[in-house]
Amino acid sequence: MVSRREVLAGLPIVLGLSEAEAAAAIGVSATKFRELRKAKRMPAPRRIDNRLVYDVDELRTAFKSMPHDGDESSEGDTWGDV
Numbered sequence: 382m383v384s385r386r387e388v389l390a391g392l393p394i395v396l397g398l399s400e401a402e403a404a405a406a407i408g409v410s411a412t413k414f415r416e417l418r419k420a421k422r423m424p425a426p427r428r429i430d431n432r433l434v435y436d437v438d439e440l441r442t443a444f445k446s447m448p449h450d451g452d453e454s455s456e457g458d459t460w461g462d463v
Contacts, residue, residue, distance in 0.1 A: 397434035
């Protein structure tokens with residue numbers, strides 16, 4: 382059996398994603414991702430020299446704040462503060 386430490390040692394640590402990767406990570410097209418960005422429903426990228434990079438933790442937080450299917454509002458959403 383492989384230990385947790387051995388598994389973790391082999392995993393890549395990803396902190397930033399390109400726009401295409403960020404879109405894929407949340408399950409939408411790059412076009413839809415740009416629409417979400419324009420509407421400020423997704424975070425702005427960080428700039429590293431001439432590259433724009435999306436922070437995976439900020440993407441996760443923005444994604445988690447999206448309503449579940451059937452939710453009319455965030456009221457009563459017990460997962461909204463996670």
